[in-house]
Amino acid sequence: MLHSGQARIRSFRVVPDLPPTLKPLLELAHNLWWTWHPEAVELFKRLDRELWQETYHNPVKLLGLVRQSVLDRAADDQSFLHQLNSVYARFRAHMTRNSWFQRQFPTFLEAASAVHDGVTDPDPSQGPLRIAYFCAEFGLTECFQIYSGGLGCLAGDHLKSASELGVPMCAVGLLYRCGYFHQYLNADGWQQETYPDIDFPNQPIHRLIDPDTGEQYRVTVDLPGRPVTIGVWRCNAGRVPLYLLDTNFPENRREDRDITRTLYGGDIETRIQQEIVLGIGGVRALEKVGEKPTVYHINEGHAAFLALERIARLREQHSASFDEANRAAAAAHVFTTHTPVPAGIDRFAPELIQRYFAPMLPRLGLDAEGLLALGRANVFDKSEYFSMAVLAIRTTNYANAVSKLHGHVSRTMWKDIWPGVPEPEIPIGHVTNGVHARSWISPALMKLFDRYLGPDWQLDPTDFEIWDAINELPDEELWRTHCRQREKLVTWCRKRIRKQMRARGLGHDEVEKAAAALDPDILTIGFARRFATYKRGTLLMQDPERLRAIFNRSDRPLQLLIAGKAHPADGPGKELIRQIVKLASESDHLNRVIFLEDYDIEVARRLVQGCDIWLNTPRRGMEASGTSGMKAAMNGVINLSILDGWYDEAHDSSVGFSIGKGESYDDPGVQDAIESRALYDLLERQILPEFYQRDESGLPRKWIQRMKASIRAYTPRFSTNRMVGDYTEQYYLLAHGVARSLAAKELDAARGLAAQIGRLREQWSHVGIRRVESNVSTAVPVRTPVRVRALVALGGLKPTEVRVQLYHGEVSSLGDMVAGATVEMHAVEDAPGEAGIYTFTGEFNASGSGRRGFTVRVVPRDDRLVGTLLPGLISWYQHDDAGASFAPSSDASRFSATPRPGEPVSVH
Numbered sequence: 001m002l003h004s005g006q007a008r009i010r011s012f013r014v015v016p017d018l019p020p021t022l023k024p025l026l027e028l029a030h031n032l033w034w035t036w037h038p039e040a041v042e043l044f045k046r047l048d049r050e051l052w053q054e055t056y057h058n059p060v061k062l063l064g065l066v067r068q069s070v071l072d073r074a075a076d077d078q079s080f081l082h083q084l085n086s087v088y089a090r091f092r093a094h095m096t097r098n099s100w101f102q103r104q105f106p107t108f109l110e111a112a113s114a115v116h117d118g119v120t121d122p123d124p125s126q127g128p129l130r131i132a133y134f135c136a137e138f139g140l141t142e143c144f145q146i147y148s149g150g151l152g153c154l155a156g157d158h159l160k161s162a163s164e165l166g167v168p169m170c171a172v173g174l175l176y177r178c179g180y181f182h183q184y185l186n187a188d189g190w191q192q193e194t195y196p197d198i199d200f201p202n203q204p205i206h207r208l209i210d211p212d213t214g215e216q217y218r219v220t221v222d223l224p225g226r227p228v229t230i231g232v233w234r235c236n237a238g239r240v241p242l243y244l245l246d247t248n249f250p251e252n253r254r255e256d257r258d259i260t261r262t263l264y265g266g267d268i269e270t271r272i273q274q275e276i277v278l279g280i281g282g283v284r285a286l287e288k289v290g291e292k293p294t295v296y297h298i299n300e301g302h303a304a305f306l307a308l309e310r311i312a313r314l315r316e317q318h319s320a321s322f323d324e325a326n327r328a329a330a331a332a333h334v335f336t337t338h339t340p341v342p343a344g345i346d347r348f349a350p351e352l353i354q355r356y357f358a359p360m361l362p363r364l365g366l367d368a369e370g371l372l373a374l375g376r377a378n379v380f381d382k383s384e385y386f387s388m389a390v391l392a393i394r395t396t397n398y399a400n401a402v403s404k405l406h407g408h409v410s411r412t413m414w415k416d417i418w419p420g421v422p423e424p425e426i427p428i429g430h431v432t433n434g435v436h437a438r439s440w441i442s443p444a445l446m447k448l449f450d451r452y453l454g455p456d457w458q459l460d461p462t463d464f465e466i467w468d469a470i471n472e473l474p475d476e477e478l479w480r481t482h483c484r485q486r487e488k489l490v491t492w493c494r495k496r497i498r499k500q501m502r503a504r505g506l507g508h509d510e511v512e513k514a515a516a517a518l519d520p521d522i523l524t525i526g527f528a529r530r531f532a533t534y535k536r537g538t539l540l541m542q543d544p545e546r547l548r549a550i551f552n553r554s555d556r557p558l559q560l561l562i563a564g565k566a567h568p569a570d571g572p573g574k575e576l577i578r579q580i581v582k583l584a585s586e587s588d589h590l591n592r593v594i595f596l597e598d599y600d601i602e603v604a605r606r607l608v609q610g611c612d613i614w615l616n617t618p619r620r621g622m623e624a625s626g627t628s629g630m631k632a633a634m635n636g637v638i639n640l641s642i643l644d645g646w647y648d649e650a651h652d653s654s655v656g657f658s659i660g661k662g663e664s665y666d667d668p669g670v671q672d673a674i675e676s677r678a679l680y681d682l683l684e685r686q687i688l689p690e691f692y693q694r695d696e697s698g699l700p701r702k703w704i705q706r707m708k709a710s711i712r713a714y715t716p717r718f719s720t721n722r723m724v725g726d727y728t729e730q731y732y733l734l735a736h737g738v739a740r741s742l743a744a745k746e747l748d749a750a751r752g753l754a755a756q757i758g759r760l761r762e763q764w765s766h767v768g769i770r771r772v773e774s775n776v777s778t779a780v781p782v783r784t785p786v787r788v789r790a791l792v793a794l795g796g797l798k799p800t801e802v803r804v805q806l807y808h809g810e811v812s813s814l815g816d817m818v819a820g821a822t823v824e825m826h827a828v829e830d831a832p833g834e835a836g837i838y839t840f841t842g843e844f845n846a847s848g849s850g851r852r853g854f855t856v857r858v859v860p861r862d863d864r865l866v867g868t869l870l871p872g873l874i875s876w877y878q879h880d881d882a883g884a885s886f887a888p889s890s891d892a893s894r895f896s897a898t899p900r901p902g903e904p905v906s907v908h
Contacts, residue, residue, distance in 0.1 A: 018063065019075035024088040029059035030204045031236040033091055035141045036160055036436060038443035040087050047074060057602070058143035061202035095239055099166020100460060101728065105129075108733065109168070129736045132293035133158065133171040134282055134303035136274070137180075137263055140237060142601040144203050145179040146244070148263055149530050149565075150627055151338055153601065154720075155299055156237070157436035157627075161720035163238025164436075164459060167728055170291050172282035172303070174274060175205070175233050175244035180263045183565045183598045187504050189581030191566055191574045195262055205235045205244065208289055218249075219284040221276055224355055228256045228273075230281045232289060243289065245281050264567075272348055272356060275388065279305030283313070295735045297727070298335045298396065301346055301388030307333060307395035312363035318747045321754065322365040326395060328750035331866070332739035333396035334731045337389055337428070340409045340624045347385040348375075377416045393417060393428075397738070397867040398731050401430040402625040405648040409621055420874045422807075422820060427869050431730065432646055433625040434723035437715055440631040442609040444481050448473060458721055470712040475704045476697075482612075482636055482707065487520040489610025493561065493594060494518060500597045517591045523558040523691050526611035526637070528596075528604055529628060531566040531573040538576050539617040541583055542676035550680065551589040556688040559592035561607060563599040608632040613687065616641035617679070619671070620648075620662060633714040636707035640682065642675070646718060655709045657682050738866045753864045759797075760860050760873055766795025767802070769856050769877040770837065780846055787843040790825060790856045790877070794836050799827035803861045804840040808854035817853060825856070 018025060025043070034040035044059045045052050048066050055061040074080045102109060108129040133155070139147030140156040147153060155171075162169040177200075181193035207216040217232040229249045235242040247259040258266070259273045266274075283306050286293060298304055307329060314325035339345055353375070354368050361371060373379040374394050375386030393399055393414060401407040407430030411423050418426050437458050438446065449457050452473045453466055460466075494515040501511045531537055540560070541547055551558065562580055566573030577595065584593040596603055608614065614632035616623075616639070626645040633639055639656035641647045651658050659678050665671035691703050716722060742750040770791040776784070788806055804827075809820035825842035846852055856877040860870055 017068075018071060021075045021081055022071060022084070024084060025059075025063060028088065028091060029063055030206070031091070031238065032140050032160075032204055033094060033163070033236075033238045034059065036438040037087070037090070038446065039083070040091070043080075043084060043087055046080060046083075047071070055202075056143045057141070058202060060204050061143075061199070064202060094163070097166075099164075100725070101166040101168070105728075105733065108736065127294075127740060129168050129295065129732065130291065130293045131162075131167065131169040131295045131297055131732055132282075132286055132291065133162075133169055133297045133299060134278065134306060135171070135173055135299040136278060136302035138171070138173050138242060139601055140235070140242075141204075144205075144235075145198065145600065146173065146176050146263065147601075148180040149599075150625075151300060153435075153604075154338075154433055154627060157434070157439060157720040158299075158724060159237040159240045159242060160436040160439060161434075161724040163240045164438075164721055165724055165728075166239065167724055167732075169240050170286070170293070171237075171240060171242040172278070172286065173242060173244050174260050174263075174278055175200075175246040176263045177246075177248055177258075177261045178265075181565070181568060184500065184503060185577070185581060185595070185597055189578040189595075191577055193568050195265075203235075205233045208232045208234050208243075210288075217285070217288050219281055219288050221281045221284070222359055223256070223273060223276070226253065226256070228252055228259070228277070230277055230285065232285045243282070243285055243291075245277055245285060247277060268348065268352070271346060272352060275302050275346065276305055276356065279303045279307075280309040282306055283309040294332060294739060295732050296333050297732075298333060298392050300336065300338050301392050304335070304388045304392040304395070307391065308357075308360065308364060311395070312360065314747070315363065315365055320747055320751065322370070323754040323758065324747055324751045325365075327754045327757070328739070328742045328747050330395050330397045330868070331742050331750075332735050333392075334398045334400070334727070334735055335389075335392040335396040336400055336402065336431075337392075337410055338402055338624045339389070340406055340413070340622055342387075342413060346388040348388075349385060350382070353386045377414065390414070390417065398735055399428045400731070401428060402433045403646045403649060404430055404432060405621070406430060406624040406645065409624075418869055418871050418874075420872075420876060421869060422817075424819070425869075427867065429730070431723060431726045432649065432718070433627050433630075434718045434720040435627050435630045435634070436720045437634055440605060440608060441634050441715075442481075442485050444484065445609075445635060448477060448481060458719065460721075462722075462725065464716045467712045467716050470708050473708065475699055475701065478636065478707060479699055479704055483521075485610040485635070486524055486612065487610075489524070489561075489606055490518045490520040492606055493596065496596055497594060514591065514594075518559055518594065519557065519592075523556070523613065523688065524611045525558060525560045525613040525615050525640075526607040526632065527560065527615040527617075528563040528599055528607050529616070529626075531564040531576055532570065533572045533576065534619045534622040536617045536619065536672065537562065537564065538579055539672060539676050540615065540679060541580070542672055543680065544583065546680050548588060548590060550683055550688075551592060553688075556692050557589070557592075558683075558688065559594070561594050561596060561611065563596040563603050563607065565599050604628065604631070608637060609635050611637050612691065613638055613640050616644075616647065617659065617675070618642055618644050619668070620644045620660075620664065630714060630718040633710045633718070636711050638687075638703075638706050638710060640679075640687065650714060650718065652709070652713065655706060655713055657687065734866065738864075742864065749864060753862065756801075756862055756864075757860075757870060760801070760870065763795040763797050764873050764875070766793060766836070767797065767858055767875045768793045769858065769875065771880045772856050772877050774854070776846070782846065782849055784846045785843050786846050786854065787841070788825070788854065788856065789839060789841045792838050792840055792856075792858060794838060794858075796836065799838050799840075801861055803859050804842075805857050805859065806842045806844055806854055807857055808844050809852065810848070811851045811853040817855075 028034050028040055044062055047070055051062050051066055135155040137147040137152035138155045139152035159171055177197055178195040179198050181195055184192050186192055210217050219230050220227040221230065228247055229251050231246045231249060233244040233246060235244060248257045259270065259277055296306060310329040311325045314320055314328050350372050353372060357371060361367060372386060375391045376384045377390050378384060401410040407428060410428045411426040414428065415423060415426055453469050457466055497515045498511050501514055529535055566577060581595050583590055584595060608628065608631040614629050614637045616626060616629055620642055621644065623645040629639045629641060629647060639647060642659050643651055643662040659675050691700055693702065694700055770793055772788060772790045775787045790804060792804055794802060804825040806823040806825055807820045810818045812818055823842050823844045825840035827838050828841050829839050858875040860873050
């Protein structure tokens with residue numbers, strides 16, 4: 001190898017030379033629209049099927065390698081040209097058609113107007129919407145490995161659905177030179193990693209060229225002691241452009257050129273550098289290429305530094321304070337957390353943050369302590385590490401988890417940011433993840449959907465009724481299609497097994513014996529995911545003897561296909577893989593336990609399309625959402641899972657199987673023992689008997705009904721089209737409108753809001769509830785109106801600046817209020833002789849018997865505070881002020897027989 005340091009190397013790019021009639025192939029190859037349209041894939045396969053496999057399904061590389069004679073024949077083949085023209089017409093229709101978003105929200109595609117006193121002015125809350133979606137990884141296709149797993153695949157599917165729905169979006173990520181590692185196992189079954197370079201010239205990407213200079217668009221970010229140059233590339237996913245950032249430029253230091261070398265690679269310094277490039281560099285890159293986002297979606301905390309760059313820019317553009325700029329910026333930010341444990345969040349030592357961000361402090365208008373506080377759950381704990389998730393939460397108005405259960409876990413995890421706020425009211429919602437159906441459903445099954453549901457079954461995220469037509473799909477057709485998929489999977493696995501076992505040095509007989517162990521006609525279980533210990537990849541193997549007995553039944557045989565990567569630094573995860581390989585090497589029927597190396601999009605797609613059962617065994621509460629089970633369900637594969645993540649809200653016993661009922665355990669060993677036994681019981685008593693129960697025509701009718709129910713229930717509900725529709729309606733449009741309103745007229749509204757928040761914080765120490773009275777006794781009849789009067793001190797605030805609320809609900813045996821509800825109280829009079837003291841009244845009905853109670857609280861009132869709460873600004877009723885005088889109002893006679901103010905009462 002000749003290194004660039006030894007000689008100046010001038011490089012150039014060699015591009016395919018296609019006959020004129022085949023030119024559309026180039027456009028198709030360079031837009032990842034082809035990845036979710038099998039008819040486009042078939043075009044490239046027709047040119048050279050072997051080369052399609054050798055290039056790992058990369059049409060750009062295929063067109064550069066295919067023989068000229070093949071291209072010339074295709075150019076004269078009327079059948080091929082007809083197919084090409086048909087596919088290209090469908091592609092052009094996708095790029096230009098009137099989409100769901102255009103039909104639903106036309107005012108957000110062009111400048112809207114409002115009429116004031118006969119004068120038409122731009123409506124600041126509407127106008128063109130543009131979402132910038134930031135993520136550290138994107139899984140779009142197997143040949144372009146800039147992803148590691150679920151987060152990346154979710155991000156890739158998000159872009160595909162945005163394109164399907166016409167949601168105006170662009171995206172920002174990093175262009176990793178080597179991407180994520182490739183996995184292989186040594187002779188002992190221990191995971192090994194390799195990091196081959198990604199062949200950029202043969203990927204569906206191109207350098208973005210500045211027309212003014214003729215050079216690639218570049219921006220810089222400042223790292224300690226030097227600037228770093230970043231180049232901008234573009235990848236197209238249908239209508240959505242993905243901008244990818246790359247630091248591999250000669251003017252950068254060698255270590256800086258390696259910032260974008262590997263996904264999640266290097267040490268903690270590399271990680272903070274990558275996140276500066278992604279967040280700060282990403283905002284600068286979008287401006288450089290002419291993008292003008294109105295909403296910024298921070299998908300996981302890796303990109304949260306973008307908030308600092310946006311705040312600094314708003315300060316510079318409008319001579320604003322930090323608080324004013326933060327209010328304006330946060331209104332346009334949406335943060336999605338995917339992590340259910342604090343340890344999974346990127347955190348940096350305070351001294352590291354200070355070293356990297358000291359030069360930025362003047363632009364932010366903060367001192368070092370002010371910046372560090374943005375990343376702390378407890379702003380007063382100076383020993384706390386700087387959390388990227390906390391930074392995102394503190395600089396966004398809208399935060400969400402990725403399943404209903406994960407929403408509860410996230411609110412519990414971050415409750416300290418909002419002291420005094422009940423968990424259900426902590427401003428972290430949820431949008432349950434989905435998957436892009438056309439990317440994961442087998443082409444054969446898609447043809448059935450097209451036939452029985454109509455060709456537009458995926459285009460409307462709200463049309464769930466269309467899926468009732470699945471019942472009209474003949475059992476025979478569905479079962480025959482699924483059996484063919486299982487047969488294709490087994491054939492593919494055999495090839496893969498031969499390849500990986502030869503690489504381990506096994507002999508011919510051992511290789512063929514292992515490949516022959518798979519059977520295309522028996523129950524096939526799939527388990528494929530990242531090998532972290534909490535996912536419990538060996539739960540099925542807790543009792544080897546019982547497992548052996550299940551596998552040895554000749555009348556009800558089964559096989560288990562396993563895939564997954566452990567993080568390179570995760571020794572316990574690697575040990576789980578080694579244990580599986582060791583167990584599978586035993587001579588009895590456990591040789592039908594197969595570990596498939598180098599888990600990626602292709603392996604996942606093959607498995608979810610061809611298995612019968614999809615197994616998932618995480619510790620409950622540890623999986624934020626999980627999406628592989630959704631992909632399987634859309635293919636009629638039945639889920640067998642712990643009630644965690646998405647499956648906790650999706651499970652229906654008529655559709656799939658649950659391991660346990662969502663119990664919690666203090667002892668992990670006890671949990672593993674109980675849940676492994678439950679798993680064996682399900683296999684022995686329900687799953688295997690039902691799968692092998694056939695009628696006179698040889699069909700497992702009950703199983704087929706489960707398959708239909710799975711497709712019907714889960715495909716529309718857990719698609720990214722539904723998910724992107726939810727983000728659009730619940731977050732994007734709201735953030736767009738609020739942000740534009742706050743930014744109008746040189747940030748006038750943002751300045752006013754910041755000033756009001758400052759006023760609230762200044763006065764809040766004077767806010768308190770002096771006394772609470774009610775008309776209830778210790779026992780009252782059901783549905784009795786409970787009338788409450790509160791004497792509230794507001795200091796210098798006015799009643800219109802706060803909400804005084806009754807908070808009532810069921811009371812537990814420990815005195816805690818369960819599932820509280822709020823009722824607004826209304827100011828009725830000032831307390832005579834006391835400035836800043838007001839009387840508020842309200843009432844609720846004592847519904848439901850049992851022990852119930854109420855209290856009173858005060859929170860800020862400001863219609864400009866949308867989607868968020870102000871940490872620390874909440875005052876609860878504690879006790880009556882001993883020396884306070886309370887002059888009863890004129891209707892005080894209706895308050896009688898009061899218990900101790902706020903004491904729980906029993907309702908009969």
